[in-house]
Amino acid sequence: MSLYSIPAHVAFVDALAAGLLERCAGDPLALAQAHVLLPNRRATRALTDAFVRLADGGLLLPRMTPVGDIGDDSFDRFAAGESALPPAVPALLRRLELARLVRAMPRDVGRSAVEALRLGDELGGALDALLAEEIAPDRLATVVENADLAEHWKETLRFLDLVITNWPPARDAIGGSDGGTRVAALIDALTARWRAVPPAGLVVAAGISGSSPPIVRLLKAVAVLPQGLVVLPGLDTDRGEIASARWAAIGCRAADAQSVVRDSEEHPQFAMKALLARMEWGRDEVADWGVATGRDGPAARTEAVMAAMAPAAAGWHAEAETTAFEGVRAVEAATPAEEAQVIALALREALTVPGQTAALVTPDRGLARRVAGQCRRWGLMVDDSAGVPLRLTPPGALALALVEAMAQGFSPVALLAALKHPLTASGERRLAWLGHVRRLDLVLRGVRPPPGLEAISEQLERWNVDAGARLRRSGADAEALAAGRARAAGLEAWWDGAAAMLEPLSQLEERGETDLPRLAAALREVGGALAGDRLWSGTDGRALAGLIERLEADGGVFGRFAIDEAPALLAALLSDIAVRPAYGGHPRLAILGPLEAQLQRADLMILGGLNEGVWPGRPAPDPWLAPAIRGQLGLPGLARATGLAAHDFVGGLGAPRVLLTRARRDASAPLVPSRFWLRLQAFSGDIVHDDGLLLLARRLDGAGRAHPVAKPMPKPAVARRPQILSVTEVDTLVTDPFAFYARSMLKLRPLDPLDQDPTAASRGNHIHGVLERWVNAGTGSTALLARFTEEMLSTEGKMFPLLRALWAPRARRALAWAGTEIERRQAEGWTTMMAEAGGELLLGNGITLRGRADRIDRDDSDRLVVVDYKTGRSPSGAQVRAGLANQLGLMMAMASAGVMRTKSGPVRPGVPEAIAYWRLAGGREPGKVLDPLKGRPPLSAVDHVDDVLARAERRTEWLLKTLTPFEPKLQPGLAWGDYDHLARVAEWLDRPTRRDRTGGGSA
Template identity: 35%
Template sequence: MPRRLGKNPEIYNIPAHLSFVDALAEGVIARFGSDPLSLSQVMILLPNRRAVRSLRDAFLRHSNGKSTILPNMQPIGDVDEDGLIMGGGTLFDDLDIKPAVPTYIRQIILMNIIHSWYDKSLEEKPENAACAVLAQALGELLDQVQTEQISFADLEEIVPEQYAIHWQETLKFLRILTEYWPEVLAETGYMDMAVRRNTLLASLREMWLENPPTFPIIAAGSTGSVKATSALLEVIARLPKGMVILPGVDQDLDDGSWDAIEDSHPQATMKHLLDAIGVDRIEVNSWSGKDEDRDHIKTRLFREIMRPAQTTDQWRDLKWKPLDAMGNIRQIVTPGTREEAGIIALLMREQLEKPGKTAALVTPDRMLARQVAGELKRWDIEIDDSAGTPLFNTAPGIFLRFCAEMVSEKLAPIPLMSTLKHPFSAGGKNIGDFRDRVRKFERYCLRGVRPAPGINGIEMLFKHESAADDDLTNWWFDLSQIIEPFANLFQKKNADFGEMLSAHIEMAEKLAATDEVSGDTVLWKGDAGEEAAKLIEELIEAAPYLRHFKADQYSALFDQFMSKVTVRKKYGQHPRLNIWGPLEARLQHADLMILSGLNEGIWPPEPSVDPWMSRPMRRDFGLPDLDQKIGLSAHDFVQTASAENVVITRAEKQDGTPMVKSRWLSRLHALIGDDHHKADSKMWLHWYEGLDRPDQPINIEPPKPTPPVSSRPRELSVTRIQLWMQDPYSLYASKILRLKKLDDLDQDPGAIDKGVIIHDILADFMGSYKDHLPDDAEEKLIEIARKYFADAIDRPTVRAFWWPRFKQIAKWFIETETDRRKTMKTLLTETEGKIEIDVPLGPFKLTARADRIDQFADGSLSIIDYKTGLPPTLRALKAGYAPQLPLEAAIAIKGGFSLLPASTVSELSYWQLSGGEQAGKITPFNESKKIDVMDESITAYEGLKNLVVTFDHDHIPYLSSPNPLEKGYGEFDHLARAKEWGDV
């Protein structure tokens, strides 16, 4: 018993089936509310700020509209909170205590220490961003050790030889760090936040021991998971006017089970607290004074669900039916998270039909919370996750990240356009004009293969004719002046974080400015803007501690610093609907509680992996087992699931991955069976799917455009004829509508680019050495190839695959060409030809560009097509599905190639240039393959003539994929909406 306090501990319990804050407010008003002034003299200590807000709202609900001076409510702090502050008014005025070390200063100091350690250990040093993650985890470990009030000297008791070499090295580092850490921190004039909190709570404890307060002090809602808090609660319980009120103590669990409780049990932390205070749970009083509150049917149900494994044999002897407790607990199981979010939104929407009723979604799954908020928008319901939105995902956060990434990636097209297309970007110009320039810049400059890096690379694009626009050039010049100061800092070998941060923010503000509004006004407004500004202020304060780091790591490092910042809306919450995290939900209830995400790894969450201490090391050091977090999570679940009206939901799959239901649901189903959810699940899924199910399905017909004959093409190349035959709609889109697919941003050179490069190389080589091959022909071919590959060689795909394969092609080509020239000669390469086909509505022009035409000794021709992909089969050629070479033969037969008289064609030949195990392969179609090339060319010519005549009628449509089996990917399939009416 604490000295000088002779009173027996005054400890109360508010059972889990009651809303803790509402029951607390009622009890405080009943005890102290007779005199409005006496209520204001009461001090209530709560676990955290969110609990303070919830209790304040509860007092307003229970004041019956009267003007009331509320009690003095203060957050005592909890291990789960980042900002652990004890509000003691003037109690600490005489206490000389250092300020808590700011988060980023400590993280950067720890980063520097980790860097130095890796330098000395000669191990591969992690990048700055990875070091920041390690430093954050190390800071959390320091907090845990200090929170548990463990001496770092106890590290000496851990025997390194028991662990793997990696952990031995880590242990050595921790011993060195913890020996010098207090000294390092003292030099900064700060102290660790956990130590400071412990000091404040210990000082408060000592003050109240020496001079017990004369006003009522109530500590409510804390489970005592923090040792310093537990020690303070021990004193408060014995103060003359002190009370401790616990949330959901199970006073009727049998003694054997109570003694068997482990850290993963929801009662574990309160058991430890009661042991520390020296109170048996049967001595805990009911806050309401009603005995019937003590053993509510839901308390009994969750007592059995959470019963220690050693005593589950007692389930066989239950004198009551657990199923009776399920009257107001519904279960819904959905196929996936989309359906889960939709049904939750539907449940919340239904609750609004009941006058004055409230609903709350409780889940640790923030992605699910965002999905539910999105689903509610179909009814124009705006709801915010009270756990907040990561600054990372807000407009200011995204813009700042994009700005850093854009410059870090040397103005690569995708990060550049992501930044310029952000709603904040205006570059000091009129917003509309700026966006017009951005769209034009994207289309004419950035589409296609990535330009050379940096500002100079972009400026080189303006030398291209299509981008030679003075207005656009001037616009880019102005923009580059904004970007350049920040970009120049990335050239430094050792960068200064503060200098880079200042340049980053200066660039972001200039980029966010319009011709009417300054950039700081745009960037820092609203709740998210304020949090972003606060982050920047804290980083500027910490910047002097990070003087030297790799500049190219700035973006990743900035992202890491931002990753833990959360934005919470101050105003605009929905009056009746809420989204809560489990921590804030455990102390309050809504009329409908929807508990969602009940899958393993979500609720309860997976224990986080500590990179600095393994589980055995934590145990040997005296740190709580990671299962303690499971126990706290279980307590949150019991507190929320014990509400009057509850729906529990889970998805069977998440992103296609099967999920395992929560261990607590498995326990529940072991008691009552696992098929009770099926009717509710089926009903709600049917209703949700009905929201988007049309009353009358609409059958989508394939497009059948019939443009007038006057608009139909009268000239096509031989390569377009196959497209016309297989997918007339694509020809309609490209030739009649004149649509052209834009190149992708930052496009990797594809198969078409590869084919073009190889065609150009071979044409150049054959043009240079048409009549004879040099002795070093292969070297000459490689030399020519280097020129054509130059612009793309830095691409990983090109360097790793294309170039080595081309060397194989070059070797094969020269060997083949050497043998071929003994019996044949090359007449033409990359030569153009054309003929006119006479049809009733006027001539139709057929054009071609032959890769190569060789001549046999008898004067007949071999028409060659280079293929970097697969050549057509003999069946396709005979069936007319590969008309290109037969039509080129028809042009040659009719004298359509200007440099070649009308000739006989005896061979069509495909040269497959793969560069693989078989570098090249010639597939000839000639008499030896029982192909009469002259007949095939005439057949192809007549077939084309019939095709032209057929389409020379207004009523003939340009169908999409009339024969899908003979068609591959079509770049206009999306325009034809092919997936809506058939298989593509």
């Protein structure tokens, strides 16, 4: 007997190691002469650990070789010299060459670079599938001609046939071979040698479940060796009547020498049945390995799980034993974050039992990273053996940030992300570097500068000039002015150095397109200048260095691409490189992917992420081979991945203790439970839900009971309270004294967003500027106003083309309406118009008010109208009458008192006639004059001026001349303000923190 199986509930590597030691017990050198073939490197490491656990003293281990990893060179070294084929084409070079072929497709000229790379990967997968199944290229052409397919599928298959035909010459020109073809050739040469000269020692093929023709030939060759053993993982060997019916319902039987008939690929035993069919062995010829270990689960559970997974044709013919699911718990968390917290608690709980091991197995790498982060809070370093995408490591993130900054023309957000990266300027210069970056952050706040490093230098120069002017206006002494100039010079010198480091990427950005070697060379130069050797150190740094080196050497085959495609292309290349941690993680805890968990066993197995689309994953449609074509060619169907996921799930359930977890929803939508979860729940009905872990997870980071705070009531000394304020600050004193305190006394200012598109305020300033220029020019004709408008739009359109396209029509309509309205008013006798008139007014209590009016109109009778331009929402008449909007009334008081001036001279006193808001929207209604004093009953401008002056004097006397506290939100019905979060308004006002219909931000 040479064909064996280790059941799913038995710890595979422990049983395999124990069985091999038992078979070699009579000869101390027999184990050292043995050769064990395993599916992958992780399995060899797990078997090594199993031998170490079982060793009593010294032990000579057998030779162990992984054969399932196509990119692994261990099997190649094992069979060195057995094949005349050259080494396999490097994976990245092959990938880029196939993507180049995809880009050459004539009917898809507009395809992006990253889409070509994705389709090239799928093309490589289709090519590997054909090579693995040893399907001749001419069969594809036959299928294309005979299949009843849509025309686009026929065109796709013709192109695929062309690639398969032309790929061998391109591969030979590179000087390599296909990995799958080379492995098959090595297997054939090795089996031929074995037939001629059988190995002297024991040869064991263990844990291999693949059923491709080369693997089948290898297993058959091992099985017929004098000392050959084939040990299958998790084969259902139950020969009972019900189990036999289940096995028969799995639709897989031998059809010919090269293919099998498939109709139950989603079943966990399908791969085993397909393998036995191709090996031409029956299940009755497979013996039990017959070794038990201390890490085995109950056999009854395996029988119950196999019954729960029965094909639909077989149905459920038995119920689970009462004790079958003892030791299995389930947790349904509300969110993935809560699920990660539950799993971390379970891992920590496992450590309370001496010697106990625990492992999380999940295909969800995001969940794995969350769990690892949760464990770090307790000092538990648990490595994810499936690896982390290079894109998510610090070196990969810096490389991607640099390319993103280049593609965006060094826009503020992208540029600062690169300059603030933890690897940038690490070491002793880090603190000074961050100080300069923070000052640059302030410089770049607001509307986005034009693209390029030079534009940032120009904005920095303007900022330093304006900062110096602000210092001089504030009355700073000579020492403060000198310190300000030194800071400005230091910032400019630092930026000159930083810009020089970024220059290689800037040169690429200016060209508009590039290729992978040039991009990699620029990244190497810029990354080295910014981060030094730290960028290339460690496992992740070496992985990035290797990628950069290969792109410089082989990236030219991909061809050129646009600069704006570079970030997505680099992200795809970085995402496909898994950085696996070196040894040093926790010895008793592990986080594994399903592939890494094959053949491994822990005392507690946590199967996480049990939702549809995760475990099992969604079958990815093949863009090159339609399902019908795959069936005709004899290729595995798209559901094969589901069957392999089911096999991994059954293997994980074989542990002594199992925890099943899932989240009910994520950030976007509710989640559907995995079909495996639903089958177990429906079949057993009594899996215990661990509410204790769930409650503990919720309490661990629970906020507890909230204790509301009282209103902040700051009460500074009268001597510290300002005696000069603007007319807009009077409105703030009326509605929200705390906001006045925060802004005017604490000098707190909300920062403008970074990388801001032109806002409504900035657009309004442009409208104001055009009208001010036109009024100061003596108004003149509407043709002159139109010329000023086009000059403004041309200047702004160079920086913001989208703004010019979308806003320019509205701006033209609004300004044209304003010009027509001014001409109409001139015809009515309002002959004098003064733009941007400003002044100061001393109140009776000694408080000075300052203000500036957009425009003041005067007629021959010295009647005055104060006009305020509004491109957005204007105060309502009710707000003006209620004293909540006093700005225009106070401006009128200044104008009528004769305390205002324009650039051309003082404004002569006059009689208040009206105040008006000009709404310049530029929409269907391009403009409208709003008089807030009209209403029932109408209010005269003279009376309104008297009211606002009295109100301003009372309010300033109350809040600026006495110890009255600055209470927040005296008018809670108004929009949320910039300082409401400091006043903690949401805590004591009992109002939702959301935008209301009046606008504003959240508290």
